[in-house]
Amino acid sequence: MTSIVCSLAFPSPSLIWKNRKSSGRTTTMVAISLSHFDGVTMGPPEPIVEVFEAFRAETDPLKLNLAVRSYRTEELEPYVLDVVKKAEKLLLEKGENKEYPPVEGLTAFNKITAELLLGTDHPVIQQEKVATVQSLSGSGAIRLASAFIQGYFPDAHAMIPSPTWVNHKNIFDDAGVPWSEYRYYEPKTVSVDFDGMISDIKAAPDGSFIVLHGCAHNPTGIDPTPQQWEKIADVIQEKKHIPFFDVAYQGLASGNLDIDAWSVRLFVSRGFEVLVAQSYSKNLGLQAERIGALNVVCSSPDAAKRVRSQLKRLSLNLHLYSPLHGARIVETIVGDHTLFNEWKEEMESMVQRIKNVRKRLFDNLSQKDESGKEFSFVLRQNGMFSYMGLNKAQCDYLTNKWHIYVTKDGRITMAGLSLAKCEYLADAIIDSYHNVS
Ligand SMILES: Cc1ncc(COP(=O)(O)O)c(C=O)c1O
Structure with a gap:
């Protein structure tokens, strides 16, 4: 025996027919899709958000987020300028x-x-x-x-x-x-x-x-x-x-x-x-x-x-x-003359912190690397970000083995690194240069 069950909510672009068999009876369900937006496909994932989510889920205490997009303090906290x-x-x-x-x-x-x-x-x-x-x-x-x-x-x-x-x-x-x-x-x-x-x-x-x-x-x-x-x-x-x-x-x-x-x-x-x-x-x-x-x-x-x-x-x-x-x-x-000067001083100290981190990382990389690689590019680079010449596989290795999170293009946020973490990062980078091609 066949019966038809019809569920109507409000007018919609698509009808969905489903046959269901139970105890010898076939029931045909007519469901009417509820959304005008059924044709809208999912947008692509945001790669950086995925990195942040993975970082949040990471439980290792050594974890380090070097994919951040903003300046961080030496304690790796977000910073609101005093000015x-x-x-x-x-x-x-x-x-x-x-x-x-x-x-x-x-x-x-x-x-x-x-x-x-x-x-x-x-x-x-x-x-x-x-x-x-x-x-x-x-x-x-x-x-x-x-x-x-x-x-x-x-x-x-x-x-x-x-x-x-x-x-x-x-x-x-x-x-x-x-x-x-x-x-x-x-x-x-x-x-x-x-x-x-x-x-x-x-x-x-x-x-x-x-x-x-x-x-x-x-x-x-x-x-x-x-x-x-x-x-x-x-x-x-x-x-x-x-x-x-x-x-x-x-x-x-x-x-x-x-x-x-x-x-x-x-x-x-x-x-x-x-x-x-x-x-x-x-x-x-x-x-x-x-x-x-x-x-x-x-x-x-x-x-x-x-x-x-x-x-x-x-x-x-x-x-x-x-x-x-x-x-x-x-x-x-x-x-305001006074506030403007204060901003300039504060900005200088932010830049100085980033430069100190670059210098420490350069020293650590140069001391630890035994292959004779030249790292002066770290000192020549400007601003918050740095390319280290890492490929995607090496970035994955940094994350999987060392719990260091970076964007997959190999960008490292120098403004998100502290002096205390430079040596750890240098070890991780050298390890990935040597063990992953
Ligand atoms: C090169 C460059 N242009 C533009 C922007 C835009 O940033 P916002 O819209 O926050 O000013 C960014 C932010 O990271 C950037 O790096």
């Missing part, structure tokens, strides 16, 4: 309201951020040739720039370094900006593959947007030398490319805001029109506040005015307004 705490106290005392800010962000913040990048009194600022718009941190600035490129340069494509910060590809993909890679890293010498980089930039179609890390390249920690920057500028000029700087670590490479903006300033001083994405996630430790800016340096005030108006329009479409709190923190610190 940020002071600025927040002042803001609380002032009791400012939470009304919507202007679409382009706070006027004082925009002025300050362009000055930090280009230097106070820079002629392009005085001549009003810079269009600055507040953004959802560095990622938001890159997303906004991508929307701008997609809208106004439909035939252009972006060139990104290989390797680069993992989100560059995703953001360009999402915005519909085609991209390709230029060679950047030479694993044998753990240095910039300068010839590869120059020849790939030369081979790109004229008018490409060339993504450059202003300083402290993520993930390698390897930056071009000043002479190499000059040559990069020559080729970009020759090919009529448009430089697009990603400045996520200003001040955290050398400890000095001006030195770390040198590459951007070089291009601006040579008369380039440039795009610059800026972030305060790392140098002020404001990761969660999502504060940054997109600056477009134009060749005329009129162009800057038009570009700004379009960036405002695009921001409105993407997310309406940008968060206020981070902008007010930056404005309060940089706008």
Whole structure:
């Protein structure tokens, strides 16, 4: 005997028929799928989140997380800058309201951020040739720039370094900006593959947007030398490319805001029109506040005015307004002589801690290694991250045998390492160099 049981909830795209047999009776179940989103597939896993989850589940007391993306103290704890705490106290005392800010962000913040990048009194600022718009941190600035490129340069494509910060590809993909890679890293010498980089930039179609890390390249920690920057500028000029700087670590490479903006300033001083994405996630430790800016340096005030108006329009479409709190923190610190100096000192001490760790790791590696390998690259690298020339199998070995967690591209967060842990890391790295190929 056959009976039909029908369960209907609400209209839906799919009917599912199932026959079930029990005690000689066949029951046909008609289930109607409940979701309009049945066609939505699972998104890909986030590799870094998987590393963090594995680290959390790790029970060995020696475990070490060198995949972290933010600065840590010598005790390996997250760090809120003292100067940020002071600025927040002042803001609380002032009791400012939470009304919507202007679409382009706070006027004082925009002025300050362009000055930090280009230097106070820079002629392009005085001549009003810079269009600055507040953004959802560095990622938001890159997303906004991508929307701008997609809208106004439909035939252009972006060139990104290989390797680069993992989100560059995703953001360009999402915005519909085609991209390709230029060679950047030479694993044998753990240095910039300068010839590869120059020849790939030369081979790109004229008018490409060339993504450059202003300083402290993520993930390698390897930056071009000043002479190499000059040559990069020559080729970009020759090919009529448009430089697009990603400045996520200003001040955290050398400890000095001006030195770390040198590459951007070089291009601006040579008369380039440039795009610059800026972030305060790392140098002020404001990761969660999502504060940054997109600056477009134009060749005329009129162009800057038009570009700004379009960036405002695009921001409105993407997310309406940008968060206020981070902008007010930056404005309060940089706008006050004493607090600004305190920030610079604090940033210097953060950089000094990272440099001390690099030196200790270099000493440990050099003393322990018996193969005559050269480790001076550790000292030459800049900023929070470091490539050690480790391949994926060696990274897995670090994790499985030594309980050290790193991203699978072999990036090690120097800002997440303490002096006390350097020797342990050196032993693990040497072991993996020797025992895993
Ligand atoms: C090179 C680079 N660009 C941009 C960002 C964006 O960070 P945020 O959106 O927090 O400013 C990062 C963060 O790690 C980065 O390393």
